Amino acid sequence: MTEGPLLEFRDVAIAYATRGGEVPVIPGLSFRMDAGEAMGLVGESGCGKSTVALSIVRYLGRAGRLVRGRILFEGRDLATLDAAELRAVRGRRIAMVYQDPMASLNPVMTVGRQLMEVPMIHEGVGAAAAHDRAIEMLREVKLADPDAVMTRYPHQLSGGQQQRIVIAMALIAEPALLVMDEPTTGLDVTVEAAVLDLVRELRRRRRTAILFISHNLGTVVRVCDRIGVMYRGELVEEGSVRQIFTDPRHPYTRGLLDCLPALGRDKRHAPLVPIPGQLEPALARPPGCGFAARCVHVDRARCTSAPIPLRPRDGARGHRVACVRAAELAPWTRRRADATAAADGAGASDPVISTRHLGKLYHPRAGLFGAGRAPVRALRDVDVVAGRGQTLAIVGESGCGKSTLAKVLAGIEVATEGHVVLDGAEIGGLGVDRRSRALRRKLQMVFQNPESTLNPSHTVGYAIGRALRRLRDGAPADPSAGVARLLEIVKLAPELARRKPRQLSGGEKQRVAIARALAGDPDVIVADEPVSALDVSVQATIVNLLAELQAARGTTLVFISHDLAVVRYLADHVAVMYLGAVVEFGRVASVFAPPYHPYTEALLSAVPVPDPDRQYARILLEGSVPRASEALRGCPFASRCPRKVGAVCDDTPPPVHRLAGDHRIACHIPAGELATLQTGLVEPQRQER
């Protein structure tokens, strides 16, 4: 090993050439990483963290340019390497793992060949030896049956398995540095937990240094020793995980911590505190602190006059902060939910929307020779109910049927069995095109993807104005007043009406989508993962907005999500779904306390906890969600259940235990027994105090 740091950024400045001129994305960045160290880089989208990752392997593209400074790796300046040397460093000494595993894998090559290629090309190893190495590596990333996996193509594997393969490919050359750019962002909570565990374990075993990039402090804490917080291309705070989490000194770091939903928080007792404002484009860089415009502790005279360097803190080794007021700020305390006050949501209110024995069966189209594939059971016997002015959350992994349920409620899909009742009227069999205007007005939807929820060809004003005209009676010919009012409700400036979606940030788009859904003043809003594509800090503002709107207007919310922390925060009732069936339903406090359904238990144990001191038993689910076949007879969760009793689980549908309130669990294990088995895993935040 060389002396000194493994990776060092020395006053690096990077700019991108755009139509509007050169944009300084990274104005000047210095940090170092030692061999074997795991460092996290955290910040909102657009803060330049991915640019840092790309600059290490010189993948900035044609528009990007290293303006100043040096990036040293093992003591060598990466900018001076020629093509052959660079190739030797990439892949062999430095490996990268990106967010989308499918984009890193070659779809026409078997996974095995792709793995074997790495040592064969980089080290000139023979095919047989490479094969052995690949098998060994697959074992190390904990893929069951490595021999079979070797012969698969990427599309035959699940997202979590693909990401494991990418990690295996990155590690097979035994690099000194592994750069991971949002490696778990697209994955389900359960899969994310497993991948993070794997990374941590591999690191301990192999002593590979890791640069882990994420927008979520909750994930970084599980892997890293040290964290750097980035804002507008600059490090604003750097320190050990403990320093950052127990004594954050930069207001931005505090903001990031405050907007993390945690299992112990809910909308009534510990509202999330979003960071005001939004990340501004890097074009106009004010003198002084880049965060000043959004900072609650700002002192204009001192913060905005001169550049603020990253200074070491007295008495805290390795802790550096770029804030003139760092020493003055009061000690930080995480806002916690008050355990005793965490009463059950509002009492039972009259149901607005409910389902009875709701089922949805998809018939895949028959092939050329008539032999169609087996039908898919997307929903089986779903009974849920949402009270007026309350939030019903639907949770589960991808493929559990929660989005199908949302679509059936909204009428985009039509149920094949059972009933949906909205305000006493049956709508289960009614596609949206057959619903009356009054009915359409009562129920509107907010979609998942901020990039596709608004028509890129239309202005915000047109999108909302059109909804007003279609959904509100006697809307005036010029809807601009109504548009402005709706924009105000979702806390956007009325000028935004003239913008096109591409001129908006993800959070703004999602607010416009909410304004559009509110146009007809609906009784029920179905929100399908409205915040899952957003940064944690933006997520907090949207979640708060939804909670506020609900409190002010008495809107009923059906909230689909895979994020249990957000669900805990926002929901009054929760339905946990697996393979199209509701396995557990009840008030949020009873679902999040034992007894749990074994699936709920596994989901809860996977939730990342933004606290470096917490370690608790984790239940890892084997395999992935199976195909929802019609032939299933027993419990849908039987194939992956860690608490499986025996053959009865496979053969007999589980009985439904009805517990206090309307809490119900569908499981072969009696509720009392579940409760005693599960006492170890209590709501983590609550257990503390």
Add this chain to the structure above:
Amino acid sequence: MSAPATAEVLSVSPPAMSRRRARDLWRGVARVGESRPATVGVLIILFWLAVAALAPLLAPYPPNASDLAALAHPTPSRAHWLGTDHLGRDLLSRLAWGARPVLVIAPLAVLGATALGCLLGLAAGYHRRWIDLVLTRACDIVLSFPVIILYMIILTHFGSSAWNIVGVLTLTKAPIIARIVRGLTLELREREYVAAAKMRGESALYIMLVEILPNARGPLLVDMCLRTGYNIIIIGVLGFLGIGLPPPDPDWGGMVKDTYGMMSVWPHMALVPCAAISSLVIGFNLLAVGLRELGLRD
């Protein structure tokens, strides 16, 4: 589709917005300057548009007037800058007048084909099922015909006129556009904003024309430019085959047909109109390349 629905679709732009829209449009046009191929292409096209528009001023002679004195030496001279053809007609004048029919017929046929193709493609891609099946098969049938033979049959049967050429080009090109639009529609109809429009109870016509079609305009615009170039070639071929615009009015393809027999003696007679056709096609192709480049940049 009911009549009120159509009226509603057509009244989507309140007059208050028209000025801003015009400004946006101008901004879009001005962006062409950011791409070098597009700029060169536009300059070539503008050159020929100017030539066609100013033909009466530019052309030194009437296009069909023979200068018998020049027949002995038809090569370029001071009197005839580009020379004359085998009948002593001034090539420069014929070239300028001949730019007119090409620059009217080719874009007109593209507009026709695009309009028809968009309707077919939107209907097939949005409704799917049997409408899709019928429309795609119908398009396949048209596309499976050898086009030149089709042109010969239709134009000899109905007679050759500018309108008939526009009609024939529209009919034979529409299926290609339909196929492109259908593909784009299949993808765009799954977007969440389409679901949102359904949630408001919008008609299928509204969704197709207002929600889907505007988002297909990028690839469509590129294709329209390419297609204009191809149409110019086909008009030239039709003229060459003698089923183009009726003589004696100048037509670039016809000019080549009349004189290609004299290639070995007086090559300029055929090469001048050939160069005109090529340059105009290249102009449209460059514009298409540039537009694609600009589209990718967004």
